[in-house]
Structures are given as C-alpha cells and as structure tokens.
Amino acid sequence: MRAVHYVNQFFAGLGGEDKAETPPTRLEGPVGPGRGLTAELGDVEIVATLACGDDYFAEHEEDALAALLGYLDDDHPDVLVAGPAFGSGRYGYACGTLAAAAAERGIPAVAAMHPENPGVDAAGKAYVVPTAVNVAGMRDALPRLGRLASALAAGRELGGPDEEGYLPRGLRRNYFAEQTGAERAIELLLGKLAGETRTEVGGGLDRVEPPAPVPDLSETLVALVTEAGCVPQGNPDRLPSVRAQGWFRYDLNGEETLAAARYESVHGGFDVTLANEDPNRLVPLDTARELEREGRIGRLHDAFYTTTGNGTPVVTATRFGREIAGELREAGVGAVLLSGT
Amino acid sequence: MAWELASFSADLPEEIEVEGAEVEIVRPGEPVRVTHVLDAVEPRIRPDGRPAFPTGGKAGEGRTNRLDGVIVLSCLDFPGEERPLHEQESIVDLGGPGAEYAPFSQETCIVVSFHAPEGARNEELEAKARKETLSLAEQLAAVTLEGEPVTVETFELGDVDGDLPRVAALIQLSDLGPLYYQYVYGQPAGQAGLPRPIDPAELLDGAVTCGEYHWAAMRNPTLFFQRNELVRALHREHGTRLDFRGVVLMRGYEQSADDKQRAAEGAAARAEELGAGGVIITTDAGGNSHTDVMLTCRACERAGIRTTVILAEETDPESTRPILTDWVPEADAIVSTGNVEELLEAWAPGRVLGGDTLLDGTSAAAAGAIPVRNYLGAANQMGQLALGARSG
Numbered sequence: 165m166r167a168v169h170y171v172n173q174f175f176a177g178l179g180g181e182d183k184a185e186t187p188p189t190r191l192e193g194p195v196g197p198g199r200g201l202t203a204e205l206g207d208v209e210i211v212a213t214l215a216c217g218d219d220y221f222a223e224h225e226e227d228a229l230a231a232l233l234g235y236l237d238d239d240h241p242d243v244l245v246a247g248p249a250f251g252s253g254r255y256g257y258a259c260g261t262l263a264a265a266a267a268e269r270g271i272p273a274v275a276a277m278h279p280e281n282p283g284v285d286a287a288g289k290a291y292v293v294p295t296a297v298n299v300a301g302m303r304d305a306l307p308r309l310g311r312l313a314s315a316l317a318a319g320r321e322l323g324g325p326d327e328e329g330y331l332p333r334g335l336r337r338n339y340f341a342e343q344t345g346a347e348r349a350i351e352l353l354l355g356k357l358a359g360e361t362r363t364e365v366g367g368g369l370d371r372v373e374p375p376a377p378v379p380d381l382s383e384t385l386v387a388l389v390t391e392a393g394c395v396p397q398g399n400p401d402r403l404p405s406v407r408a409q410g411w412f413r414y415d416l417n418g419e420e421t422l423a424a425a426r427y428e429s430v431h432g433g434f435d436v437t438l439a440n441e442d443p444n445r446l447v448p449l450d451t452a453r454e455l456e457r458e459g460r461i462g463r464l465h466d467a468f469y470t471t472t473g474n475g476t477p478v479v480t481a482t483r484f485g486r487e488i489a490g491e492l493r494e495a496g497v498g499a500v501l502l503s504g505t
Numbered sequence: 506m507a508w509e510l511a512s513f514s515a516d517l518p519e520e521i522e523v524e525g526a527e528v529e530i531v532r533p534g535e536p537v538r539v540t541h542v543l544d545a546v547e548p549r550i551r552p553d554g555r556p557a558f559p560t561g562g563k564a565g566e567g568r569t570n571r572l573d574g575v576i577v578l579s580c581l582d583f584p585g586e587e588r589p590l591h592e593q594e595s596i597v598d599l600g601g602p603g604a605e606y607a608p609f610s611q612e613t614c615i616v617v618s619f620h621a622p623e624g625a626r627n628e629e630l631e632a633k634a635r636k637e638t639l640s641l642a643e644q645l646a647a648v649t650l651e652g653e654p655v656t657v658e659t660f661e662l663g664d665v666d667g668d669l670p671r672v673a674a675l676i677q678l679s680d681l682g683p684l685y686y687q688y689v690y691g692q693p694a695g696q697a698g699l700p701r702p703i704d705p706a707e708l709l710d711g712a713v714t715c716g717e718y719h720w721a722a723m724r725n726p727t728l729f730f731q732r733n734e735l736v737r738a739l740h741r742e743h744g745t746r747l748d749f750r751g752v753v754l755m756r757g758y759e760q761s762a763d764d765k766q767r768a769a770e771g772a773a774a775r776a777e778e779l780g781a782g783g784v785i786i787t788t789d790a791g792g793n794s795h796t797d798v799m800l801t802c803r804a805c806e807r808a809g810i811r812t813t814v815i816l817a818e819e820t821d822p823e824s825t826r827p828i829l830t831d832w833v834p835e836a837d838a839i840v841s842t843g844n845v846e847e848l849l850e851a852w853a854p855g856r857v858l859g860g861d862t863l864l865d866g867t868s869a870a871a872a873g874a875i876p877v878r879n880y881l882g883a884a885n886q887m888g889q890l891a892l893g894a895r896s897g
Contacts, residue, residue, distance in 0.1 A: 289823070324895055332896035336820055336828060336844045338877065339895060340605070345815055345842045345888025346735035349785045350672070350742060352838040353813040357670045357783045364893060365818065365829065365839040406593075432593075433792055435682045474792070477821035477846070478828070 165208045165317040168239050169198040170232070170246040170262055172255045176215035186217035187224075188231040197302060201245065204310025208317045212239050214262075218254035225261065232262055236271060242317035248276035248305045249283060251297035256283025264288030272316035276309045279331055291316070291330040384498040387465035389488060391473025392439070392446035392505045393431030394422070403472055405432030411471035411484045413491070418466070421450045433474035434505055446503060465497050473504065507661035508706035509568040511654035515575045515613060517645065523617050523637055529858055531614045536600035538854035539616050540861075540869045542881050543579045543595070543631070544715045545609065545728040546638055548572040550646035557646070558639045558711040558727075560691030565660070565706030570649035574612045576728060577645070579638040580859035581630060584621040594864045594879045595721035601852030603875070606883040606892065616858045617641065628683050635716050639727075660706045662751075665744040673750045673781035674735050675700075675772050675805075676708070676887065677798060678725075679717045679789040681758040686716045687725065687789060689754060700755035700772040702779060705736045708752055719790040722845045722877050722884040723817050729882060734889045735785060735815075750779040755801065757794030769800035773808045783811040788886035791819060791845075795830040806835040817884035818844040818894050842885060843892035845878035 173183040175196040194202045194210040202210055214235050221228045236244065244266040246259035256275075260283030263273035273290040277283050278297045293312055295305040308329050315322060325332045341348060348364070355362055378384055395403050401412050419426075422443040429436045429446055444450040447468055455461045469488045473481065492500065521528045531537050549557040549571050557569065578597055597609050604610035619634045678687035680695035689697035690712055703712065713730040736752065743749040755772040759765040776784050784805055788798045795816060802812045814836050820828035822844060857869045867873070877883050877892075884892055 322897070324897060335824075335897045336818055336822065336841075336894045337897040338843045338847045339893055341891045341893040344734050344738070344891050345840050345885070345893065346738045346785075347888070348893070349735065349813045349815050349840045349888050350738055350747070352840060353672060353783045353785055353811065354670060354746060356811050356813065356838045361837050363837055363839045364841040364895070365816075366896075475819065477819070477824055479821055479824040 165242040166211045166239070167205060167208045167243045167245055167313060167317060168212050168214060168236060168241040169194060169201065169210050170214045170244065170259060171196055171198070172258065173215060173217040176213060178215060184217040184219035186215070187220050188214060188216040188228050188235070190214055190235045197248065197306065200302070200306050201310055204307045206314045208243065208314050211241065216258060218252070218258060221258040222254050229261065229265055233265060233269070236266060241271065243313050244271050244273040245309065245313045246273070246275040248295045248302065248309065249281060250295055250299055250301060251278040251281060253282050256281035257286050259283050260286030260290070260292070263290035266290065274309065274312050274316060274330070276305050284331060287333070289333060289335065291333070293329060294331055378499045381461050381499065382459055384462045385465055385496050386452065386461045386463070386499045386501060387492050387497045388447050388449065388452060388468040388503070389500050390447050390468065390470050390503045392470070392503055393429045393472040393474070394427055394443055394446045394470050395430055397426055397428050399428070399430050403430055403470070405430045405472060405474070407475045408472040409480070411469055411488060413467045413469050415467045416449065416464075419449065420453050422447055431472050431474060431505060446505065448501065448503065452501065465492070465495060506566050507659050508565045508710060509657050509659050510709070511568055511570045511649070511657045512573045513570055513649040513652050513654055515572050516648045516652070517575065517613065521615060521641070521645070523641055525633070526617045526619045526637065529616045531599055531616055531858070533611055533613065534600070536855035538857050538869055539578055539580060539597040539599065539614070540857060540859040540863060541580045541582045541595060542597050542721070542859060543581055543634060543718060544638060545726040545881065546577045546579070546642040547728050547731045548575050548577065548642045548645035549711060549731065550643050550649060552650060557643045558714055563707065564710035564712040565704045569710055570646055570654070572646050572649065573655065575615065575645065576609055576612050577615045577617060577638055577642050578609070579617050579619065579634055581619040581634050582621060582860040583627045583630065584625065593718065593720060595718070595724070595881050596875065596879050597881050598852065598854070600854060602849045603852065603880055606849075606877065606880050607890065615641070615645070618859050631684055631716065635714070639714065660709065660740060662705070662740070662743060662749055665748045669744070669746065669748040671748045671750050671780050671782045672739060673753060673776050673779045673784045674705070674739060675753045675755055675776060675784050675786045675801060677755050677757040677787055677789045677794060678713065679719065679757045679794060681719070681790070684716070684718050685758070685790070688714045688716055694754070694756045697754070700753050700768060700775050702751050702753050702775050705740065705749070705752045708733055708736055713754070717790065720845065721879050721881045723789070723791050723886055724882060725789050725885060725887055726882055729885055729887060729889045733887060735787065735887050750781045753779070755797070757789045757797050759797055765797055765800050768797065769804040772801045773804035773810060776805060776810055777808055781810055783813070786812055786814045787888065788814070788816045791817070792830060799831045799833045799836055803833045803835045812836070813838045813840060815840045815842060815888045816886050817842045820844055820846055822847050840888060841894045842888065842890070843877060843883070844894040845876065845884045847877050848874040849877060849880070850874055
C-alpha cells in the first residue's frame, strides 16, 4: 500500500523561515519525520513526500492546494499523511486544509497536530491525531499516526475517536449501545447527582449575536425574508414542504398585500390553514407597506425571499442565509424583517 | 395501590377481521416491509371489565392481561392533500437492516391496513383507525380471560431509604393540532391539564395513546408507553440506586413563547412537588418540541433540580456543524437516541403491506436507501431502544 506524506519546508529539510516562501514540491520517498514514520507504517510505503513553505501556502492557498492535489492525483496513494505540525499554526493549517481536500476527493487522509492548532478546524472530514504542542512530542506522535494511517490505507472501518486515537471530527454516527437510552439516561442523571456530569451530545449552537441597531430606519431599505414556505399560489418553483435545498426570490411588483388568492404557504412543519387565510401573517407585506407610507421605514425592497425552514440541517440553513444576505447587501438593503414559524 | 401486569402466551385466531381494513398476520422472520404505519399497540384487556385504554377513571390499578409477543400495527395511506403528512413516511421493516431498529420483527405483527374511501377526510379516517386499532388490541387479548398467565409482574412504589437520590421522569407528549395529538385518557395532550403528575403505572396501563403522525423515528407509539422502558428501568432501580418519585406528563409544542415558559416552569414545579432532586426529561417528535424540552431543562435546573435530557439528533451525516435544534447551557447531560438523517441500506422485501407506494412516490418494494427518520420509533426519545449516536 502507498502513502504520500506532507511536510513543511522545515521538516522537508529545505530550510527555515527564510525558505517559508517555497512553492509546492515533490520529493521521492520518505523525508525527515517520514523516515521515522516509515517504521510505524507496517506494509505501507511512503512513495513521495510533498513539501510546501508555510508562508507560500498561507498566501497562495488556492495555487498551493491545486499543485499539491495534482501531485496526489499522479501518485494516487492509499492514504495521505500530513504533519505532525504540533502547535505550529501555519503548518497545521496547511496540513488540515490539504487533508480535508484529499478526504473530499475520496483519498483517506490523516493529519497530526496539537488539539488547539487552528488546522484542526480546517481538517473537515479528515482525521487528526492529537500531538504535543512542540516537536518534543514527535516520538510519541509517530506510532499513533502510523497506526491510524495504516488502518486508513487498508480501508479498515474505524471505530470511535477514543478507541482509535483521533480527535472527534464533529460527524455523528449511529451505533447500538449496550444499554437502552432510558438506562443511559439514569446513569447520566445518577452520575450528575453524584457530581460527575457527562453527556452524549456536546452542546453548542450556531448562536447569532444580535447586530447593532439600525441607525435610522426611515432612511433604510428594508427587505422581507421568511422561512415560512410562502410562495405564489400553485408553488410554481416547487419549493419543498420539508428539507428545502434552496430558496426563492419573488418580486412584489409593487403589491400592497399578500392576497390569499395569490400566495400560499407550503410549509410542512405546521398547520397552514390559518396562515393561508391571510399570507400577510407569514410575510407581513400589508404592515410593512403601511410603515413605508408613514415614512417609518425608508423603502421596502421590491422582492421577498422565501424558503421552508423545516427539517433543514444547520449547515444548509447557514448556506441559505449567506446567499440571501449576499444578494440583499448587493441591493443596498440595510435591514431585514425575518419571519419564522 | 399495586398494579399487576399478567403475561399470556399468544393464542391468535387464524383469521382476524376488522371492518374497513385488510388484516395480515406476519410471523417473526418473514421478510415484510410495512408502510404508512400509524401506531403499534400491544393487545391488552382487563379481567374486571374496565377498558384497557380508558377515557376515564384511573388506569394502573388492579390487574391487566397482556398477550406476549404480539403487536398490532395500524396503517393508513391518508388520501388528503394536506401537506404536513407528506414525506413523513412511517415504515416498519420486519427483515433487512431496518429490522434491527425496533422490536417489531421479533414478535408476531398483526398488520391492519385501513382503507381510505374516496372523499373521506383525514381526521375522520384517523379517528376511526385509532379507535378500531385499540379495540382490536383489546379483542385479541380476550382469550387471556380463560387462560393462566405465564408471569405476573407487580408495579408498586414502596417507601425506600431516604438517602437515595430522588428521581422523576418528565415525559413530553406532542400536541401540534389534529393528526399530531398524543392522548391522555382519550383527551389530546393540550386539553389534558398538563403538566401534571401521574402514577407511573397509569402510563404503563393504557392511559396514554398515540395519535401523533409526525417524524416516524421520533414518534412515541402507544406500544412504547405500554412497555415504557424508562418507567420500567426506574422501577427496577427503585429502592436500590434511587427513589423513583413518579412521572409528570407535559405538553410538547406549546404554541407561544409565554405558554412555553409557563409550561416549563409548571413541569419544574410538579417535579419539585414530587420531591425530585433529579429528573429525566423525554422528548416527543422534533423541531419546536425540542425548545419545550430545553426550556423545561432550564426551569428545573433553576429550581435546583438536576436534569438529563433524552433526544434524537437531526443532522446531515456528512456535516461537522452543530447538531441540535435548540440547546441551553443547562442541558449538560444529554442522551442521544441517534441521528435520524443517517441512511439505512436498501433492502428488497419479499412482501409489502400497508401500501405499495411510499409517500415520495417510489415503490416500497424497490426503494433505495431510507433514512432512519422514516422508521417507526427507531430514534425514540423516551429512551425505549438502544440506538445512539457518537462522534466519529
């Protein structure tokens, strides 16, 4: 089985900070820490070492990544190993980014670095083996890195992070536990009452901090955005009632109200009967027009944005938000009335 | 007062008839896929003549007989174009990879597929199907009145050592409107005066029944109240590791922010009245019911009651982004009953009951991979089953 190893200019023996601008290059066989790693890889052979200067990667990420992925395409390894980068932020970032890109292309990939290295976040679906913060941890890191890399090269299905020695990637995998959920809940509760709190799901949410108030609404272009599944009657663009994959923009054409004869909600997460008697209660166009006439808002943007926020994974919803916000910003919109259901 | 649950070995008739429905008996091991499943019910009857699924009086007293190893599965393909039901397919696989995800395949299933006559309204059809299903479950258990039980279990919470941790279960019941009701003594959860405490034996004895047809995997079918693993596990530990103080039923899908807050504080107050120092909070369905759970968790913690929350995850299996619909920092001890978005491999059943076409229009016999969320009760958030999710 074949491995390709990624290191920075320093570990490749090309030089220190003075060589940090070195563009990607390919060296035959194992180099630097790759030699020690070889001993831990069993029947996996390091066929090539890819190296890149840390500054070059940071400043020309797109080009560097394209060149490195090009080498990987030529070498078609069974596994990509990156690092160890220890606590080095730029090196770790390059390791994580390359490993993530390789994993996206279906090449099993593992990087090694300190758990607080920013490269951990960049690693996406690639595996990251935790290491000490500096190079003194090399001897401890290589056997663990080698073991995981061999397993990946062999295509073995990996167990959990604790068992296999990698950092949790945030991916969630189902399994059958030895106890029922009820029994596990009792264990967690009795543990917590005894002072030992554990959880099966880490908390954390995509918390959105409230932005600063709009300085002067009467001077501001305001848009209506909703996740209420509000669409023109008949749902011409076939917005799904659940798990939408996109969003739509509909021109208001100067309309004063969202008439029930012209609009409806296709949302699958609530009983739409009452909402469909007056779609203004989902997208408050009638009230917004009144505020516009009274001069309390500068002007109403002449399109509204809609999707169905029902069963939507956070990652998808975040994309919708980014895309819609991008369009609105371009149109000069300074405030949004976002109606949720 | 004690409640006895007497188990009888199954003695089923050759033919079972239900008006307006096809009935099939499926033995364990048959490669059958059942679609459009509404509910799962264990056949039960009371020797004293009171109803097995009472709409009045008090359940959980005296004796109830159960047929061991038999489950009634009711199925209905709703005819109406009312969108909330679309894409919320509910499947029970009695073979293939899906069979592992619930207890159904290990027992004899009596599959009752209700007809949907032209022009019939969803709510009327559902009410009839629910009534007929509970009634069939009771009729099937009538044979036990002549027989001898194999085992008799007694449920009674005696006084225990005062130093044991005092624990209650806060069980959430959905009420999101018609077709999304859980019933307490025949009343929709929102009209049943919740939150309120009930004797755990009432829950096991037919006081709560299912009429909630939301996400199949996160649904609490009647069977899971009758055989409630959480109440049973708390009973098992009562007097040894904990002092089981009782059950509080609370509503999921309170409809306004004020109602949500009030209900959360009400549930915490009921737990406090039970003397609970710790509670296990369960969840019914998904989305805004998870907010009710989180607010209840916070209200309990603020009242000095420690909490564990049971819930399912709804996250793209390929995403590394946050995974919970709602969360409060007080929810620091969560049991995950699985990620409902994970796909189960395609399986070719030998026979399909309930309806040949899935709600998304594909053939039930030749469907591709199906997500966990479409499997009835598979990620049940009362902790009924062993499925979990962990970071990988």
